[in-house]
Amino acid sequence: MRQGHVRIALAILLSAVLLHGHASAQGTSAPKAGPAPGETYSESFRGSQRDNVEYQKIAPIKVFDNLYYVGPGFVSVWLIPTTDGLILVDGAQEPYVDFVIDNIRKAGFDPKNIKYILLSHGHLDHFGGAAKIQALSGARVATLEEDWQLIEAAFKAPNANANANRPLGAALKRDMVIKEGDTITLGKTELKVYKLPGHTAGSPSFTFTVFDNGRPHKALIFGGPGQRGGVQGGTEFLNSIHRLQKEFSDIEVPVHVHSHLSTYPYPGGAVFERMQKTRKPGDPHPMVDNATWRQWLKTAEAGTVKYIEDAKAGRPVR
Numbered sequence: 491m492r493q494g495h496v497r498i499a500l501a502i503l504l505s506a507v508l509l510h511g512h513a514s515a516q517g518t519s520a521p522k523a524g525p526a527p528g529e530t531y532s533e534s535f536r537g538s539q540r541d542n543v544e545y546q547k548i549a550p551i552k553v554f555d556n557l558y559y560v561g562p563g564f565v566s567v568w569l570i571p572t573t574d575g576l577i578l579v580d581g582a583q584e585p586y587v588d589f590v591i592d593n594i595r596k597a598g599f600d601p602k603n604i605k606y607i608l609l610s611h612g613h614l615d616h617f618g619g620a621a622k623i624q625a626l627s628g629a630r631v632a633t634l635e636e637d638w639q640l641i642e643a644a645f646k647a648p649n650a651n652a653n654a655n656r657p658l659g660a661a662l663k664r665d666m667v668i669k670e671g672d673t674i675t676l677g678k679t680e681l682k683v684y685k686l687p688g689h690t691a692g693s694p695s696f697t698f699t700v701f702d703n704g705r706p707h708k709a710l711i712f713g714g715p716g717q718r719g720g721v722q723g724g725t726e727f728l729n730s731i732h733r734l735q736k737e738f739s740d741i742e743v744p745v746h747v748h749s750h751l752s753t754y755p756y757p758g759g760a761v762f763e764r765m766q767k768t769r770k771p772g773d774p775h776p777m778v779d780n781a782t783w784r785q786w787l788k789t790a791e792a793g794t795v796k797y798i799e800d801a802k803a804g805r806p807v808r
Contacts, residue, residue: 532750532762535563547589550597551765553777554700556679557709557745559761560593562586565615566747566761568711569594570698574677575605578629579696579711580747583618584659590619591626602627605676608668609633610713610747611690612640614656621660632666632674634685636692668694686734688727688794689714700743702775709743716753717794718808724798731791739787742778754790757782 523545525534539545546562550569553559561567561582567590568579576599582590594601604627609617612633620631633641645661668674672683674696681696693714700709712734717727746760758764764776801807 530750530759530763532563532760533752533755536748536750536752540564543585546586550593551761552597553761553765554702554707554743554775555704557700558597558599560590560597562589563749563762566745566749567593567619568745569597569599570679570681571599572677572679575603576601577606577608577674577676577679577681578604578623579608579745580610580616581607581619581623583615584657587619587622587659591623604629606674607631608674608681608694608696609637609641610695610711611693612637612644613690614644614658616747617641617644617662618656618659621662624662624665625660630666631662632668634669634692634694635667636687637690637694638664638667640690640692686713686730688717688719688723688725688730690718691726693730697738697741700745702778707742707775707778708740709745710738710741711745711747713747715747715751715790717797720807721798721801724794724801724807728791728794728798731787731794735784735787735791739784740780741783742780744783744786754786754793756786757789 523539523542525531526538529537535546546564548563551559556571558569558571559566560569561580565582566580567582570577570579576594581587591601601623604623607620607623607629609620609631610633617633623629624631641662642664644658648658668683670683670685674681674683679698681698684695684697685692686695687693695713696711698709699706701707714727717724744756746756749760749762751760758779761777767776769776797807
């Protein structure tokens with residue numbers, strides 16, 4: 491595969507994202523827009539600018555040697571290059587799928603070399619583009635059984651997902667069913683699969699190694715970082731948080747499935763805010779931050795306890 495086409499220093503690259511990243515794939519100028527008063531940059535993509543298509547079209551970001559952000563602003567799409575092809579985590583949704591494909595090319599890779607599309611959970615903003623990208627690449631599409639059931643239900647009742655700004659997209663057929671304990675291996679890269687429910691009944695999560703100028707760091711993609719579904723979903727999510735605290739407290743790099751976590755915002759921002767920091771030679775990577783990961787888990791634990799209490803008391807919850 492072609493690699494190494496993105497050689498711009500991180501600070502310069504983020505300047506391009508922040509200042510010029512709202513150009514469309516056709517090179518037209520985006521409407522002038524930005525965060526509303528009180529919004530962070532990341533938050534604006536899921537808030538005041540959620541339906542501003544051109545605003546959402548940000549440039550790809552090389553985050554680590556083997557990890558690129560190639561999605562629109564409101565939902566993450568992660569590209570993991572390996573020695574034997576590409577792994578894509580999530581596929582965004584229409585009208586952004588062609589944009590994601592173009593971003594992969596801009597990052598210096600051929601989307602036809604995608605071998606796996608791993609879905610973090612069965613919600614439309616994560617699976618909506620998978621069928622189109624699979625048709626282009628021939629990739630296997632993989633998620634847990636519970637999330638395949640959600641995906642299939644979405645296509646059986648398309649009107650339930652009706653949104654003029656978020657079309658359902660090409661139908662995705664069940665492909666590869668993964669489970670807790672599986673390992674996805676491509677070239678020299680391994681992603682271990684875990685089931686951490688609560689956002690959905692499945693929510694596959696993945697650990698793998700990212701490299702910063704060759705230095706390894708332990709990374710985790712948490713498939714569903716916010717509870718849904720009342721008492722049952724809240725209880726499942728709380729159990730997942732407790733498991734993360736017990737088994738994954740050493741994570742150095744949390745790889746978020748949204749640039750802004752709306753349920754429990756990530757302290758210090760996520761990829762956009764962190765990657766805009768000027769990094770001098772010898773400085774630590776801004777995404778390597780175990781202390782904030784552990785702090786976020788405590789916040790999520792406390793918030794989920796309250797969520798369950800509210801649900802049991804009959805107070806409105808999501």
